[in-house]
Amino acid sequence: MRTRPFARDVSRFSDEATKGPSSAGFRISDSPLTSLGLSSEEALYVELSLGVCLFIVVWLGQRLARPKVSYPPGPIGSLLLGARSNVVGLQNIWKEYAKWSKEYGPIIFFRSGSLNYLVLNSQASLTALLERRSRIYSDRPSSVMFGELIGAEDSFSRCSSENPRFPIYRKMTYEAVGPRGVQEHWTVMEGNVRRYLNALRKHPKDFRTHVSLCSRASVLHAAYGYSAGEGDYFVELADRWMQHINNATRPGMWLVDSYPILKYLKYLPPIFPKPAFLKFALSQKKINHELLSGPLNWVKEEMSKGRAISGLAAKKFSEFSESGKEQTAEEEDIIAHSAWALYIAGADTIVSSIITFFLCMTLNPDVQSRAQEEIDRVVGRNRLPAISDRDKLPYVEALLKEVLRWHPSAPLCLPHRVLRDDIYEGMFIPKHTIIIPNIWAVTHDESLYPSPDQFEPARHIPLAPGEPPPQPDPRNFVFGFGRRICAGQHFAEAALFLTIAATLATFRISKDEDEDGRVVEPLVEFASGIVSKAEEFRCKVERRGDWIDELIDD
Numbered sequence: 001m002r003t004r005p006f007a008r009d010v011s012r013f014s015d016e017a018t019k020g021p022s023s024a025g026f027r028i029s030d031s032p033l034t035s036l037g038l039s040s041e042e043a044l045y046v047e048l049s050l051g052v053c054l055f056i057v058v059w060l061g062q063r064l065a066r067p068k069v070s071y072p073p074g075p076i077g078s079l080l081l082g083a084r085s086n087v088v089g090l091q092n093i094w095k096e097y098a099k100w101s102k103e104y105g106p107i108i109f110f111r112s113g114s115l116n117y118l119v120l121n122s123q124a125s126l127t128a129l130l131e132r133r134s135r136i137y138s139d140r141p142s143s144v145m146f147g148e149l150i151g152a153e154d155s156f157s158r159c160s161s162e163n164p165r166f167p168i169y170r171k172m173t174y175e176a177v178g179p180r181g182v183q184e185h186w187t188v189m190e191g192n193v194r195r196y197l198n199a200l201r202k203h204p205k206d207f208r209t210h211v212s213l214c215s216r217a218s219v220l221h222a223a224y225g226y227s228a229g230e231g232d233y234f235v236e237l238a239d240r241w242m243q244h245i246n247n248a249t250r251p252g253m254w255l256v257d258s259y260p261i262l263k264y265l266k267y268l269p270p271i272f273p274k275p276a277f278l279k280f281a282l283s284q285k286k287i288n289h290e291l292l293s294g295p296l297n298w299v300k301e302e303m304s305k306g307r308a309i310s311g312l313a314a315k316k317f318s319e320f321s322e323s324g325k326e327q328t329a330e331e332e333d334i335i336a337h338s339a340w341a342l343y344i345a346g347a348d349t350i351v352s353s354i355i356t357f358f359l360c361m362t363l364n365p366d367v368q369s370r371a372q373e374e375i376d377r378v379v380g381r382n383r384l385p386a387i388s389d390r391d392k393l394p395y396v397e398a399l400l401k402e403v404l405r406w407h408p409s410a411p412l413c414l415p416h417r418v419l420r421d422d423i424y425e426g427m428f429i430p431k432h433t434i435i436i437p438n439i440w441a442v443t444h445d446e447s448l449y450p451s452p453d454q455f456e457p458a459r460h461i462p463l464a465p466g467e468p469p470p471q472p473d474p475r476n477f478v479f480g481f482g483r484r485i486c487a488g489q490h491f492a493e494a495a496l497f498l499t500i501a502a503t504l505a506t507f508r509i510s511k512d513e514d515e516d517g518r519v520v521e522p523l524v525e526f527a528s529g530i531v532s533k534a535e536e537f538r539c540k541v542e543r544r545g546d547w548i549d550e551l552i553d554d
């Protein structure tokens, strides 16, 4: 491993340097070389030459002491842009990365400007690095775009693992939506699911809009105790934010991150047109501010009127006022960012998975019938499935896992960064390399999931009672890794189960027909971006019978 043995002594040297030559008591005429008959100028030249030789010897020694390892294989790309030119602009880049494995192996290294990237395409490398070495692999890449230009470096999902805020964020969200905290939200989720079913009954073609409102309403309530309704401003704002940012967070997207000098273009006089990346930064900054402060101001206003509200933000504000401690601006900012993280990270990921579920049901009528048969048998037709039914519905549970596997809503996870130089299987991974965990490649790895493109929930059901399922649980990958694992996994699973089970209990999803009665095949394509959703596709959503009206009436 490469070490820097002199780094620790730097402060000592700089201390002496600041004292200056007189305090160090050193004068050129004191040099022992002058006693050998050399003039003071000659002594100075000799000493400088010796210094340079010593530096070269130490530098060479360090390089030779470094183990003989090479970088992992990968594409080189163009001279100026590195492999950035190979990745930016490609659709569904996770598939391209997975294909690269055939040429380079499961671990791929490439450069773009000043940045190094490492794509991990295999379960083995993800587990070995991001799980077992999570202490050094849980950092996030710093970004000129999202840091200096937008000012989001301290936000939860972007902050460094060394940022003192990081453990506080994790603790706050764990309390709010971890295995115990999530139970407080079940009733609200069930209410939102019932409203969603009602909307679906009235306007089945608009299922995407109903799914989006249902999921966003649940996370808004968990974060701020806010109840969202149709046409809600905060729901619309989060949708706008997602559309704006989803593609913008792709690794290698911003040239200013690879070439930070470009940031100085912000000082161009106004007569020059503003470059597109600066325009993006400005509008993103504005919308971030609106999202961060809007719902939080609503919480403060409600609390100032003496109204009791739930949610992470109100709970934390109340804890401060009850303790009698003055809350600092920094503490308020931490609460704001924790609540914001739930609001932002939570909704679109759930929406993506539920829309994937609609697509899978359109394509796989047999799977749908089998799940409905299980629900009818276990839950009956007199009530909607509740969270307490989850253990009793193994096929629905397997279907949920298969939705997460078939199209993970965050196919490339969020990027991690390694804090120091590392070596893995004889390959050198330099400090600050950006790690791209290719979740999609793992959930479509033929050796783990035979026929990976087929939607087959049975792969998650044990062949005999008490045995483990035949194929790995995709939840071990789709929610991320190590210390950065998704903070809302328990919340997400509960929301997904309730929405999927209730939809199956009450509606039938099938292929649509055109005006001439011909079957329309649904489009099976997914948008690129950090959260990837199925593109618009046609399907038919019908009530399973009149009896469902009684179940879903408010």
Ligand code: HEM
Pocket: 156, 157, 158, 173, 177, 219, 341, 342, 343, 345, 346, 347, 349, 350, 353, 408, 409, 410, 413, 414, 415, 416, 478, 479, 480, 481, 482, 483, 484, 485, 486, 487, 488, 489, 491, 492
């Ligand atoms: C199907 C639903 C969801 C999926 C597939 C998902 C997936 C992920 C993934 C892959 C990451 C990155 C993990 C890593 O870097 O290793 C992540 C991070 C995160 N997720 Fe989720 N997520 C979902 C729902 C939610 C929900 C409902 C919430 C909150 C209510 C949430 C909150 C977060 C937060 C705060 C982070 C950042 C964690 C950090 O940086 O330390 N997620 N999620």
